[in-house]
Amino acid sequence: MNFNQNRHIYFTGFMASGKTRVGRALAKRLERDFIDTDQLISERTGKTITEIFQEEGEAVFRKMEYDLIHEIAEDPVPKIISLGGGSLTQSAVVTAIHKSGLLIRLWAEENVLSERIARKNTRPLMIGLSPEERLEKIRTMLAEREVYYKLADFSVETSDASSEEHITEHIMQLLRFWDTHALNVETKSGERYPIFIGHQLADTAGVLLEGLRISPSHSFLVCTDSNVAKAQANKLTQLRYQAGGCPVFKFRAGEVNKSLSSLNQLYTFMLRRRFTRKTCLLQFGGGVVGDMAGFGAATYQRGIPFIQIPTSLLSMVDSSVGGKVAVNHPEGKNMIGAFYQPRAVICDLDALATLPESEYLSGLAEIVKYGVIYDAEFFALMEENISAIRAKDSGFLTQLIRRSCEIKAEVVGIDEKETGLRAILNYGHTFGHAIEKITNYNRFSHGIAVGLGMRVAGRLAVLCELWSKEDERRVQKLLDAIGLPAIFDVDTEEAWNAMGVDKKAEKNSRVYILPTRIGAVRKIPNIEKELVDKAWDAIRNPSNPGER
Ligand SMILES: NC(=O)c1ccc[n+]([C@@H]2O[C@H](COP(=O)([O-])OP(=O)(O)OC[C@H]3O[C@@H](n4cnc5c(N)ncnc54)[C@H](O)[C@@H]3O)[C@@H](O)[C@H]2O)c1
Numbered sequence: 001m002n003f004n005q006n007r008h009i010y011f012t013g014f015m016a017s018g019k020t021r022v023g024r025a026l027a028k029r030l031e032r033d034f035i036d037t038d039q040l041i042s043e044r045t046g047k048t049i050t051e052i053f054q055e056e057g058e059a060v061f062r063k064m065e066y067d068l069i070h071e072i073a074e075d076p077v078p079k080i081i082s083l084g085g086g087s088l089t090q091s092a093v094v095t096a097i098h099k100s101g102l103l104i105r106l107w108a109e110e111n112v113l114s115e116r117i118a119r120k121n122t123r124p125l126m127i128g129l130s131p132e133e134r135l136e137k138i139r140t141m142l143a144e145r146e147v148y149y150k151l152a153d154f155s156v157e158t159s160d161a162s163s164e165e166h167i168t169e170h171i172m173q174l175l176r177f178w179d180t181h182a183l184n185v186e187t188k189s190g191e192r193y194p195i196f197i198g199h200q201l202a203d204t205a206g207v208l209l210e211g212l213r214i215s216p217s218h219s220f221l222v223c224t225d226s227n228v229a230k231a232q233a234n235k236l237t238q239l240r241y242q243a244g245g246c247p248v249f250k251f252r253a254g255e256v257n258k259s260l261s262s263l264n265q266l267y268t269f270m271l272r273r274r275f276t277r278k279t280c281l282l283q284f285g286g287g288v289v290g291d292m293a294g295f296g297a298a299t300y301q302r303g304i305p306f307i308q309i310p311t312s313l314l315s316m317v318d319s320s321v322g323g324k325v326a327v328n329h330p331e332g333k334n335m336i337g338a339f340y341q342p343r344a345v346i347c348d349l350d351a352l353a354t355l356p357e358s359e360y361l362s363g364l365a366e367i368v369k370y371g372v373i374y375d376a377e378f379f380a381l382m383e384e385n386i387s388a389i390r391a392k393d394s395g396f397l398t399q400l401i402r403r404s405c406e407i408k409a410e411v412v413g414i415d416e417k418e419t420g421l422r423a424i425l426n427y428g429h430t431f432g433h434a435i436e437k438i439t440n441y442n443r444f445s446h447g448i449a450v451g452l453g454m455r456v457a458g459r460l461a462v463l464c465e466l467w468s469k470e471d472e473r474r475v476q477k478l479l480d481a482i483g484l485p486a487i488f489d490v491d492t493e494e495a496w497n498a499m500g501v502d503k504k505a506e507k508n509s510r511v512y513i514l515p516t517r518i519g520a521v522r523k524i525p526n527i528e529k530e531l532v533d534k535a536w537d538a539i540r541n542p543s544n545p546g547e548r
Pocket of ligand 1: 285323353
């Protein structure tokens with residue numbers, strides 16, 4: 001495990017939830033120093049916390065707490081820290097904690113907390129209360145603090161006080177899972193969820209389900225498609241086992257089934273089996289499963305939690321991150337949908353072993369897209385590592401997936417609902433979606449259509465004099481080297497009409513995302529049809545008229 005090498009572990013939780021006891025036990029197990037922030041402040045000032053509050057006021061205490069946590073956060077020697085009750089009310093403290101380590105919330109049943117508090121009888125806020133009053137006070141305080149406890153990366157139950165070893169062992173399992181933590185997605189609306197990238201993660205997801213506190217009071221439903229259910233049968237069995245032997249909803253694979261009809265089947269399945277709002281969906285599949293069942297989660301009984309467990313490369317680097325969920329309508333792709341963020345994304349690289357080659361290429365196209373729109377160095381890294389890409393080198397793939405998720409998370413973090421920056425992710429998509437539509441969604445995988453679309457967008461950028469022919473050639477060359485298709489002859493009228501019902505088409509205008517150099521794109525509205533028609537030459541068969 002790498003975890004204990006460099007990161008602090010902070011504990012938060014209600015009084016008597018076990019922060020000191022569990023913190024000390026974990027410190028012993030990991031051979032780290034243990035710090036109780038309240039205790040250390042008391043030692044340093046020679047006063048109890050109550051005395052500091054009474055004599056100097058809460059603001060002075062909060063400043064002391066802020067300074068201490070920043071001091072700890074910057075300490076390179078990893079520690080176990082028990083935080084005081086109100087520490088998380090300061091957003092700068094929360095930022096320092098998240099940057100320097102893992103935040104674990106300890107919790108216990110309300111009546112257990114009440115009994116523990118009564119036994120000690122030293123908590124100033126609880127002295128003199130009857131058992132009923134104490135329980136009521138605990139309930140009120142927990143409800144008030146929930147907003148802060150939600151900031152924790154994991155929650156761990158400590159109701160069963162006798163099994164300290166069991167609790168520590170459970171935390172150790174969470175830490176092992178956390179070793180595969182790549183990043184968090186954080187949106188402006190306050191959503192925050194982790195992305196994990198590693199091996200055998202679906203098979204061990206139970207620990208995460210518990211750590212994210214969507215277990216045990218939740219029931220689970222795995223959603224998957226017919227291909228994934230067959231190709232990944234063992235992993236699916238493991239996943240069900242991890243989720244308490246839950247049922248599986250399976251629908252026929254393929255873009256045409258990302259439909260209202262499949263969605264309705266999902267609703268019916270869930271309603272007939274009496275799934276309540278305390279259900280968590282586990283989306284085990286590619287982008288079609290993630291989008292369709294994600295929209296199911298967004299709408300079933302006005303919204304239930306879901307976790308993305310992407311099994312295609314494209315869904316790992318793109319569709320499972322960012323909270324866009326949708327189904328297609330005969331009038332257009334992704335026309336019925338929502339912005340609805342998952343609770344976590346688990347990229348289990350082992351799933352890629354059964355992914356058809358064309359689907360691998362499809363994911364690679366989206367990865368190239370990130371280089372073109374956002375990160376010239378990332379683009380160059382791919383140019384230099386073609387053989388590792390083609391050989392599906394696991395280490396290099398992890399790097400590619402991680403950086404792609406980082407870029408997507410960064411963009412989505414700034415613009416969750418696509419009012420501005422997020423549109424850059426659509427580079428290649430206006431043309432790609434048109435290709436998919438013209439071919440009835442059954443000739444090219446989504447990413448492959450986007451790869452073709454990027455070639456067209458690259459040519460259009462040359463025709464609009466936004467970037468150089470040399471840049472266009474570099475992109476074409478990388479796509480070629482990876483093995484992405486380069487040819488598709490379109491009827492330009494048909495393509496023009498197909499582009500009209502793209503979501504990215506704004507009223508009375510068409511907006512194109514075009515590159516200005518490798519690593520940057522711009523939104524360009526209303527380009528003359530003649531130029532757009534000409535740009536399709538980029539993917540025309542060279543034996544047909546038009547320049548390549
Ligand atoms: N929500 C978003 O932000 C977003 C972004 C990009 C794409 N998308 C959507 O994602 C979809 C494309 O995703 P996709 O490319 O994953 O398509 P997909 O889900 O159809 O998967 C591609 C094919 O591979 C199969 N498959 C998936 N994983 C497999 C595995 N491990 N082993 C064997 N077979 C496997 C699937 O059954 C399917 O046949 C499109 O509908 C697109 O609109 C959404």
